[in-house]
Amino acid sequence: METNQIELITRMVMEAMEKKENAGNGYMVPVGVSARHIHLTQEHVEALFGPGYHLTKKKDLMGGQFAANEQVTIVGLKLRAIENVRVLGPVRKASQVEISATDAMKLGIKAPLRESGDVAGSAAIAVVGPKGAVYLDEGCIVAKRHIHMSPRDAQAAGVKDGDYVSVKADNERGTVFDHVKIRVDDSFTLEMHIDTDEANASKIATGDTVKII
Template sequence: METNNIEMITKMVIDAINKNEDKGNGFVVPIGVSARHIHLTQEHVEALFGEGYQLTKKKDLMGGQFASNETVTIVGLKLRAIENVRILGPVRSKSQVEVSATDAIKLGMKVPVRMSGDLAGSAPIAIVGPKGAIYLKEGCIVAMRHIHMAPKDAQAAGVHDGDVVSVKADNERGTIFNQVKIRVDDSFTLEMHIDTDEANAARIATGNTVTIIK
């Protein structure tokens, strides 16, 4: 069965479950595990790949975003590096590097846990591409776990943009995640994003589900 068909069936099942649940507690959310990645400005894309360069699409993501074919190397303050870090498009107004806590240790850096876009005072990082390199004085974060929702999903779950909830994974690890930020936008598809550290510790993979327990 094709991946798109599996995703569609999973969504239909989750929608059916949620229609029969009370608001708030019991609302089911699919998981998306987010590996390390980078968002760049057009200026920085050109600094790394050459004048006039445009990111090329590898895979569509939600909200109009896409995983690009382009990858780069990130370098920490102790000159420790991680190669083949994927860039997500389209370009943004600020460049941002998202890593896991394990990545931060490998880079020899102290990286704060932040929501995407909250970059003031975050960690510095160097990025090396095939045509050049850039240095960000701030911009490297460990992404705070969060749930993307369309307005109809937020209404069904009884939550609002900016709320913080807890969720439970009902598997052999029985993990409860606290401090999960709700993000609501018309362009969003229902999905909770956690990083690879969190997913591995809880034995969770993309496509698994968790339940909001508030």
């Protein structure tokens, strides 16, 4: 193989590697701060709000979800409670409570850090509504931070569903978030979700932007 061919192939390989290494670098992402909330099964909706009851929509969210008008109280094992926890709809196959680490301390429970939907072996918690109460043997978690993207956004950022990236907030705190999972779906709007603990520590508010580094 001639020397110029070897140089050409080497340059192409180096450029491909550099492109892969820099995928997503500098891509700006808006932030949504996720407050504590709960997802319920229809069975639990009726146990908490009455037979035949259906959730009522307050505000549309991404991915076909919505913030409901309904709210509940969550109670930890030491009877410590947090009131006015927003219910998100539509109903799910399994009920799930998402709180911050600070909330977990207040409730006196050990809620594990998990991805949404991964509730096996998670913390137990009681939920109280205006018409009744339910006890969840498992289902209370601290949700892992993540970025929602449409396929078009993912292509522009050079990432794919299931990738993990690092993200930096260029403010006075200059916080870097590692292990941020990418979630891609046609129904998603570009947004990074962090909980209230992460937002307060990094001085980030909903609507601020961060960048993939």
